[in-house]
Amino acid sequence: MSTEKVPEEKQSVLEGFKAFLMRGNVIDLAVAVVIGAAFTAVVNSIVKGLINPIVGAFGTKDLEKYRSCLKAPCETNAAGEVARGIPILWGSVLSAVLTFLITAAVVYFLMVLPMSRYLARKAAREQRAEEELAETEAEEIILLREIRDELVARREGGPST
Template sequence: MPEEKKSVLEGFKAFLMRGNVIDLAVAVVIGAAFTAVVNSLVKGVINPIVGAFGTKDLDRYRSCLKGPCETNAAGDVVRGIPILWGSVLSAVLTFLITAAVVYFLMVLPMSRYLAHKAAKERREEEAHAEVEATEIELLREIRDALVAQRNDAVELVAKRNGAGETPRVSESERR
């Protein structure tokens, strides 16, 4: 039984030490820090710009669905059904800013890097294919020269022996 627990613990350790898990943990930490930056950007820059046209806080933008909305001194709705479209707008802006930054700072450079790497690999493969084609052509020439040399040797032996007809190596025998 202790042997089984040891193997489970070793398996768990191997799982944790795999590159994917560590990369994912780093991405979560960076994502959390990045979210804080984007939220402060929306609250510190975007909200005041929108506030120039109305309320400084997007969360205060709302519409009343049923009847006039009444709030108490604390800002809680006492009567009516409020639609808080300002908080939705704030969340959408936060999402768009986050998506734009991730795309332009991470996705676009990585896709360009991968495209450059793929093009380089294609060029290397084409060069390798050219070298292989040259080698194959050279091997064919060597084969043909050896076959011609063999045929010449067979003819020479046949002439010395006085035979009239000399055996030739056919195309199928060459291959």
């Protein structure tokens, strides 16, 4: 069996695809997408079950029904389609913005902030360890210099301290 490496450009497409799939980043990305999809369902239920009723206390419960009409009064047919006028569906935009803000807040406060605090503590611990190591090494260097000076002084026949 030959131990020669095949140059990268001569690897087959299948080998390249296999190498791509075996990287940890692809698995992490797949997990993130699945968790994100599940998380989206939770946020949507919060918006529909909590935010919309609060907004509904001041108007209609469904934000999707908030709309304005541009150019003539809007009229809908029996199927709910706009028959006349140009509707501006600002309620659905507001709902999407609220969903985004809630998602961003939860991701920040439950994932990003704790992770950045953890990484900061870890970096501080590593920094302290490096400083302690440097201090210990400095003390050892001083001691080694003293030993060297003592040995040089003895070899030259001078007085020892």
